[in-house]
Amino acid sequence: MKIFVIIFLITSLYSSNCLAQRKTIFKEDFESYEYNWLIVDQKEFTVRQDSGKLYINKATxxxxxxxxxxxxxxxxGFNADKNFSISFDGKSISSEFNLGCFDFSWGRMQQFDGVRKLDLYNLDFRLNRVRLGKFQLGKGWEYFQWSTDLRDSSLTNFDIQRNVFNKFEIIQQDEVLMVKINNxxxxxxxVKPQVGSEIGFQQCIQSSWELDNIVIGQ
Known part of the structure; x- marks a missing residue:
């Protein structure tokens, strides 16, 4: 038992030190227009920067x-195949599904001369659970377990509310993906780290949400 405790303590300290050593490579509070986020104003989809937030909506x-x-x-400067942390504040406003929330993606989401290259990880956040998906162009989606199906005593159940900002953290450390909500x-x-330098989301269901205070460390 003592050996286990010592090993666990060393591993914990190592992980904490690695996280502490990361440098902030991107920070966005949406108070200015420095980073030129793409504005979408269509009948079906809306993305706009307003009042210090990024607002996202699908109408139907x-x-x-x-x-x-x-x-x-x-x-x-972001390399998704290396250790990283992404934190942001997210607020679910509405969804066509009772427990629907929003998605967040990272990896390679590029298009050159009409040729799309999509290799990404995507977290499907619900109000009380989360699931990782992996998408590769030509292969489609691979889905992992929901958080509620994992048997891991280190994990905490959660139940977030609509119209309230919550803090989300995505941490990739030595092929381990960790997600924190409100710390x-x-x-x-x-996971197998995915090459790429993009972050983003996919908006497929009728829903509205807001994004704020993105910080990326690496």
Whole structure:
């Protein structure tokens, strides 16, 4: 037992030191227009920067309008295949699903001369659970377990409310993906890091949400 405690303590200290050593490579509070976020003003999709927030909306239920907005932002100096942390404040306003929330993606989401290159990880956040998905162009989606199906005593259940900002953290450390909500660990999986320098989201269901205070460390 003593050996286990010592090993666990050393591992914890190592992880904490690695996180502490990361430098902030991107920070956005949406108070200015320095980073030129793409504004979308369509009948079906809306993305706008307003009052220090990024507002995202899809107008019609997915069963009526089966289309998705794949939104991306290239982050200079960000390498998704290395250790990183991404934190942001998110607020779910509405959803066509009772427990629906929003998605957040990272990896390679590029298009050159009409050729799309999509290799990404995507977190599907619900009000009381989260699930990782992996998308590769030509192969489609691979889905991992929901947080509520994982048998891991280190994880905490969560139940967030609509119209309230919550803090979300995505941490990739030595092929381990960890997700925290309001400073509590809620999800943890082994992953194969994905090459890319983009972050973003896909908006497929009828929903509205707001994004603020993005900080990326590496």
């Amino acid at each position: 239920k997915n069963e009526i309008s089966n289309g998705c907005l794949w939104y991306r932002k290239t982050i200079t 509590k660990l809620v999800y943890k999986l082994l």
